[in-house]
Amino acid sequence: MWSWVLHRVTGFLIFMFLLVHVLDTAMVRVSPETYDNIMGTYHNWVMGLAEAGLVAAILVHAFNGLRIVVVDFWSKGPKYQKTLLWIGVAALVLLLVPFLVIHLSHIFGGE
Amino acid sequence: MTAIADPKAPRTRQTGPGRRVTRTNAEAVGWVFMRVSGVVLVALVLGHLVANLVVPADGVRSIDFAFVAGKWSSLGWQLWDLLLLWLAMIHGANGVRTFINDYATKSTTRLWLKVLVGIAFAAVVVLGTLVIFTFDPCPMVDGALLDGAPGFCTP
Numbered sequence: 001m002w003s004w005v006l007h008r009v010t011g012f013l014i015f016m017f018l019l020v021h022v023l024d025t026a027m028v029r030v031s032p033e034t035y036d037n038i039m040g041t042y043h044n045w046v047m048g049l050a051e052a053g054l055v056a057a058i059l060v061h062a063f064n065g066l067r068i069v070v071v072d073f074w075s076k077g078p079k080y081q082k083t084l085l086w087i088g089v090a091a092l093v094l095l096l097v098p099f100l101v102i103h104l105s106h107i108f109g110g111e
Numbered sequence: 112m113t114a115i116a117d118p119k120a121p122r123t124r125q126t127g128p129g130r131r132v133t134r135t136n137a138e139a140v141g142w143v144f145m146r147v148s149g150v151v152l153v154a155l156v157l158g159h160l161v162a163n164l165v166v167p168a169d170g171v172r173s174i175d176f177a178f179v180a181g182k183w184s185s186l187g188w189q190l191w192d193l194l195l196l197w198l199a200m201i202h203g204a205n206g207v208r209t210f211i212n213d214y215a216t217k218s219t220t221r222l223w224l225k226v227l228v229g230i231a232f233a234a235v236v237v238l239g240t241l242v243i244f245t246f247d248p249c250p251m252v253d254g255a256l257l258d259g260a261p262g263f264c265t266p
Contacts, residue, residue: 008210011203011206012206012207012210014203015203015204015206015207018199018200018203018235019231019235022196022235022238022239022242023235023238025179025239025242026238026239026242028176028179028180028242028246029241029242029245029246031250031257031259032175032176032177032250032257032258032259032260033257033258033259035175035176035179035259036175036176036259039174039175042171042174043171043172048171051164051171055160055164058156058160062152062153062156062157065149065150065153066149066150066153068146068149069146069149069150072146073146099160099164099165102164102165102170103164103165103170103171106164106169106170106171106172107170107171107172
């Protein structure tokens with residue numbers, strides 16, 4: 001139930017970001033200066049934290065989505081859905097923690 | 112209370128209010144699409160995140176015009192981003208369509224929200240596709256290279 005709610009919330013957030021992300025990338029067709037200015041806002045630490053949240057949302061959505069696929073297509077999937085959930089959580093932590101270390105050191109380190 | 116039919120019972124075709132008879136299997140196709148595209152998107156999105164946020168020395172702070180120019184000078188990344196754009200937009204728009212069906216109770220509200228999603232979908236997919244394929248890594252104005260262009264434009 002809560003994984004279902006999380007899947008919807010993260011899915012919606014990711015879709016909204018995707019619309020904005022295509023628009024900001026489209027600035028490469030305006031001029032290098034315009035694009036670099038827009039990207040400059042992403043280099044700010046507030047946006048850096050939002051980006052960390054975005055990556056967390058993407059990983060939650062990805063691993064829960066893979067769990068849904070396994071439950072739907074593997075005959076023993078429904079039986080092991082709880083185990084699969086915890087495998088997903090483990091994979092999430094395993095990828096998210098190193099990512100956050102790298103990303104936050106970029107955001108808060110240097111300059 | 113009426114007993115529900117045995118799950119294996121042959122399907123009885125009901126018409127009338129509340130029962131929409133469709134000739135196609137569009138919803139089933141959509142159901143499979145969400146799962147298949149989802150698996151492909153996991154690989155495409157994780158590759159995208161690693162290439163843009165983890166591999167460059169300063170992560171997100173490395174991303175500027177020259178970085179994009181470097182990536183899109185290879186057909187591989189162009190196709191990667193194109194497939195990512197299309198699959199993610201179809202997957203996302205179809206997901207939002209499900210929310211509209213679930214949460215918008217008035218049929219006119221549902222219609223307008225879906226039209227809105229359709230317009231946003233078409234605009235973003237067309238714009239994104241054009242940007243990937245009309246991108247100029249060395250933009251010139253009056254014969255002069257614009258500031259911010261990558262080093263490989265000036266041999």
